[in-house]
Amino acid sequence: MPANYAPRYTPKLVVAITLAAAVGIPIAIFGAITVATPLLKPATLDALLPSATPAARTAAKIAGMALLGLLMVTFGAIFSGVIVWWERRIAGRMQSRIGPNRAGYQGFFVWICDAVKLVLKEELIPKDADALLFRAAPYFVLVGFALTFVVLPFGHSIIVADLNVGIFYVTSVTALVVVGILLSGWSSNSKWALFGGMRSAAQVISYEIPAGVAIFIPVAMAGSLSMQDMIRAQGGLPWEWFIFRNPAAFIAFFILFISQLAEANRTPFDLPEAESELVAGYLSEYSGFRFALFFLVEFGNIWVLSAIATTLFLGGWQIPFVSAAAIDAARGAGPLPSLAWWGWQALSVVVFGAKAFLLSNVVVWLRWTLPRIRIDQMMSLCWKYLVPAAFACFVFTLFWQLAVGVAPKIELASGIGLTAFAAVLTLLFARRVALNVREVRGDKYDFSNW
Amino acid sequence: MPETGSEYFENVKDTVQSFWHGLSITLSYLMRRPITTQYPDRTELEVKDTLPPRYRGFLEVDPSICTGCQACERACPISCIQITLEKDAANPKQRVVSQFDIDEAKCMFCGLCVEPCPTGSIQHSREFEGSQRSVRNLTIRWADPEHPFPVYKVPKGADYYPRAPLGALVRAKFDARPWYAPGPEYLPPEPPSAKKVEPSKPAAAKPAAADSAPKPAAAKPAAADAAPKAPDAKPAAADADAKSPPKPVVEMPADAPAASSANAPAPAPAKATTEAAPAPPATTTGPKT
Numbered sequence: 001m002p003a004n005y006a007p008r009y010t011p012k013l014v015v016a017i018t019l020a021a022a023v024g025i026p027i028a029i030f031g032a033i034t035v036a037t038p039l040l041k042p043a044t045l046d047a048l049l050p051s052a053t054p055a056a057r058t059a060a061k062i063a064g065m066a067l068l069g070l071l072m073v074t075f076g077a078i079f080s081g082v083i084v085w086w087e088r089r090i091a092g093r094m095q096s097r098i099g100p101n102r103a104g105y106q107g108f109f110v111w112i113c114d115a116v117k118l119v120l121k122e123e124l125i126p127k128d129a130d131a132l133l134f135r136a137a138p139y140f141v142l143v144g145f146a147l148t149f150v151v152l153p154f155g156h157s158i159i160v161a162d163l164n165v166g167i168f169y170v171t172s173v174t175a176l177v178v179v180g181i182l183l184s185g186w187s188s189n190s191k192w193a194l195f196g197g198m199r200s201a202a203q204v205i206s207y208e209i210p211a212g213v214a215i216f217i218p219v220a221m222a223g224s225l226s227m228q229d230m231i232r233a234q235g236g237l238p239w240e241w242f243i244f245r246n247p248a249a250f251i252a253f254f255i256l257f258i259s260q261l262a263e264a265n266r267t268p269f270d271l272p273e274a275e276s277e278l279v280a281g282y283l284s285e286y287s288g289f290r291f292a293l294f295f296l297v298e299f300g301n302i303w304v305l306s307a308i309a310t311t312l313f314l315g316g317w318q319i320p321f322v323s324a325a326a327i328d329a330a331r332g333a334g335p336l337p338s339l340a341w342w343g344w345q346a347l348s349v350v351v352f353g354a355k356a357f358l359l360s361n362v363v364v365w366l367r368w369t370l371p372r373i374r375i376d377q378m379m380s381l382c383w384k385y386l387v388p389a390a391f392a393c394f395v396f397t398l399f400w401q402l403a404v405g406v407a408p409k410i411e412l413a414s415g416i417g418l419t420a421f422a423a424v425l426t427l428l429f430a431r432r433v434a435l436n437v438r439e440v441r442g443d444k445y446d447f448s449n450w
Numbered sequence: 451m452p453e454t455g456s457e458y459f460e461n462v463k464d465t466v467q468s469f470w471h472g473l474s475i476t477l478s479y480l481m482r483r484p485i486t487t488q489y490p491d492r493t494e495l496e497v498k499d500t501l502p503p504r505y506r507g508f509l510e511v512d513p514s515i516c517t518g519c520q521a522c523e524r525a526c527p528i529s530c531i532q533i534t535l536e537k538d539a540a541n542p543k544q545r546v547v548s549q550f551d552i553d554e555a556k557c558m559f560c561g562l563c564v565e566p567c568p569t570g571s572i573q574h575s576r577e578f579e580g581s582q583r584s585v586r587n588l589t590i591r592w593a594d595p596e597h598p599f600p601v602y603k604v605p606k607g608a609d610y611y612p613r614a615p616l617g618a619l620v621r622a623k624f625d626a627r628p629w630y631a632p633g634p635e636y637l638p639p640e641p642p643s644a645k646k647v648e649p650s651k652p653a654a655a656k657p658a659a660a661d662s663a664p665k666p667a668a669a670k671p672a673a674a675d676a677a678p679k680a681p682d683a684k685p686a687a688a689d690a691d692a693k694s695p696p697k698p699v700v701e702m703p704a705d706a707p708a709a710s711s712a713n714a715p716a717p718a719p720a721k722a723t724t725e726a727a728p729a730p731p732a733t734t735t736g737p738k739t
Binding site for chain 2: 090092093094095096097098101365366368369370384385429432433434436437440
C-alpha cells in the first residue's frame with residue numbers, strides 16, 4: 001500500500017479523544033451555565049456576601065455579569081461550531097455522500113479546524129471599501145446575536161436576566177443584525193455585497209411582521225412578555241404546551257418558525273447570500289476572522305430561533321409531571337440552593353436542550369430539502385400568506401382567550417385533540433418515509449457507513 | 451397578478467404537500483447508505499485494480515528496451531518528453547541515453563508517444579497516484595546522467611521485446627520519493643556555477659554538494675520559467691543541453707529496479723497495455739553497461 005494511504009481504521013486514541021470531546025464539551029458548557037447562572041445572579045451574590053461593602057458587592061456583580069456574558073458568547077460559539085459539523089454530516093447523508101469524517105473520529109473536530117483556518121487567514125479589506133464601517137459591521141451582527149442570550153432561558157432558574165419585556169427585547173436586539181448586514185453590504189463597495197445587504201434588509205424587516213404578530217399569540221395566552229412567565233404558563237406534557245392548547249397557536253407556531261428562518265437567513269430564505277447569484281452576498285468581501293464572525297452568528301442563530309420557538313410554543317424547560325412551583329419549593333431558604341434543586345435545574349436544562357436541539361435538526365433538515373425561493377416568491381409568501389394568517393390567528397386567539405375565561409375546559413380539549421392530530425401526522429409521516437425507503441432497490445436502512 | 455380565492459388556498463395546499471413529500475424524501479436518504487465510497491482507504495478494491503486495461507496513467511519507460519529513436523519526443527504535442535543522446539566515452543560506437551525526462555505534471559495523457567515507439571518501451575501504466583508537494587518532483591528521470599543507459603539494439607526478426615511488468619517501474623519511482631520531498635533547487639539549464647565544473651562527459655564527477663540537493667527535474671527551456679530560484683538560468687543556454695556540463699544530480703534510489711529488475715516479455719508493437727502479470731522468467735538480461 002503506498003505511503004499516501006491513510007489508515008483504514010481510526011486509531012483507538014483518536015476515537016477516545018473525540019468521544020471525550022463530543023461528550024465533554026456539551027456537558028462542560030451546559031454544566032457551566034447551569035452552575036454559574038444562578039450563582040452569579042445579583043440576589044445570590046448579595047446573599048453570599050452579606051458583610052461586604054457596597055463597593056465590593058458592585059464589583060462582584062459586575063464581575064459576575066462579565067463572566068456570564070463570556071459564558072453565553074462561548075456557548076453561542078461552541079454551539080455554532082458543533083452544529084456546523086452536525087449539519088455537514090446530515091447534509092452529506094441526505095445527499096448520499098459521507099461528509100467530513102477525517103479530522104478526529106467521524107470528523108468531529110472539523111469545526112475546530114474550520115475556525116483555526118479562518119482565524120489564521122489574512123484579513124483583506126478592499127481598497128475602495130469604507131474601512132471603518134467594513135470593520136465594524138461584523139460586530140453589529142455579533143452583538144445583535146449575543147444580546148439575545150440575555151433573556152434566552154436554559155432551565156428553570158437558568159436565565160441570565162428574566163426581563164419583564166423578554167420576548168420584546170429579543171425582537172428588538174435581533175434588529176441589530178440587520179444593521180450589521182446592511183452595513184457590511186454597503187461598506188464593501190461591491191455590487192454583490194450591496195445586493196445581498198439590500199435583500200437582507202428587505203427580507204428581515206418584512207418577516208419581522210409575521211414573526212411579531214405570531215409572537216403576540218403566546219403572549220396573549222400567557223399574559224406576559226417575560227420568557228420565564230410564558231414557560232411557567234405552559235406545562236411539561238404536550239397538551240399543556242401553547243402550540244396545542246389553541247388551534248390558532250398551532251398555525252402560529254409554523255408562521256413564527258418560517259419567519260425566524262427568514263430572519264436568520266437560513267435556506268430556503270438565504271437570498272442575501274445566494275451563492276449561485278451573489279457570490280456570497282453581503283459577506284462576499286470578507287475574509288478571515290470577520291468572515292468567521294458572520295458564520296458564527298449565522299449558525300448560532302439556529303440555537304436562538306430554536307430556543308425562542310421552544311420557549312414560546314413547546315413548553316420550554318417544563319419537566320413532565322413536575323410543576324415549576326415544586327422546583328421553587330425545593331430551593332430551601334439558605335443563601336445557596338439545596339442539592340435537589342440543582343438536580344431539577346440540571347433536568348430542566350436537559351429538557352430544554354433536547355427540545356431546542358430537535359428543532360435545530362428540523363432547521364438543518366429543511367435547509368437540505370428545500371431550494372432557495374425567488375425574491376418575489378419570498379415577498380409574496382410574507383405579505384400575502386404569513387401576515388394575513390398571523391393576523392387571523394391573533395384575532396382568533398383573542399376570542400379564544402375570552403372563551404377560555406368562560407369555559408376553561410376547551411383548552412384541554414384542544415390540547416388533547418391537537419396532540420393526537422400531531423401524533424397521527426407523525427405516524428403518517430414515518431410511514432411515508434418508510435415507503436420512500438422501500439421504493440429504492442439496494443440498501444435499505446443503513447447507518448453503518450457514517 | 452390577481453389570484454382567485456381558490457388559487458390562493460390551492461397554493462397553501464401545494465406548499466404543505468411539497469413540504470410533506472420533500473421532507474420525507476430527504477429523511478429517507480438520511481437513513482440510507484451513501485453512494486459515494488471514500489477514496490482511498492475505504493474502497494473495496496484498490497482503485498488501481500478496478501481501472502480498465504487500457505487506462506492511460508503515468509507514462510512509463512523501460513530503459514532496457516529503449517532504442518533511443520526519440521520518436522516519442524517528436525510525437526509529444528506539448529513537449530513533455532526530453533531525451534538527450536550521447537556517444538559513450540568508452541565506446542564511441544555505442545550511443546547512450548543520458549537524459550530521458552518525462553514531465554508527468556505536464557503530460558496530457560494523449561498517448562501519441564506510445565504509438566510510434568518501435569519496442570513498446572514507453573507505455574501508459576495504470577498508475578495514477580503520485581501526489582507531490584512540489585510539482586517539479588513530478589518530472590521523472592528515466593536515464594541517470596551519471597550512468598547513461600545504452601540504446602537497445604533490436605534483434606533481427608524479433609517479434610516481442612522483453613519488458614518489465616507495466617507499472618512496476620513508475621510505481622517504484624514514486625514510492626522512492628515521499629510526497630513531502632522538497633523539489634529540486636533549479637531546473638536545467640543549470641546555474642552558472644555548476645557549468646564551470648567540467649566539460650566533456652556527462653557521467654563525470656558532480657559537485658559533492660549535489661548529494662544533498664534534490665534531483666533537478668529536467669525540463670525544456672519553456673519550463674525554466676517555473677524555476678524562480680534560478681535567476682541566472684538563461685533560456686538560450688538550454689538548447690545546448692546535449693553539450694551542457696555535468697548536472698548536480700542525485701538519481702532516485704529506486705532506479706536500480708528500473709535498470710535490472712525482472713524483465714517480462716511484452717508484445718512488440720505498443721499495442722494495448724497488457725495486464726501487469728507476474729513476470730515469467732527473464733528472457734534477456736538488462737542493459738549492458
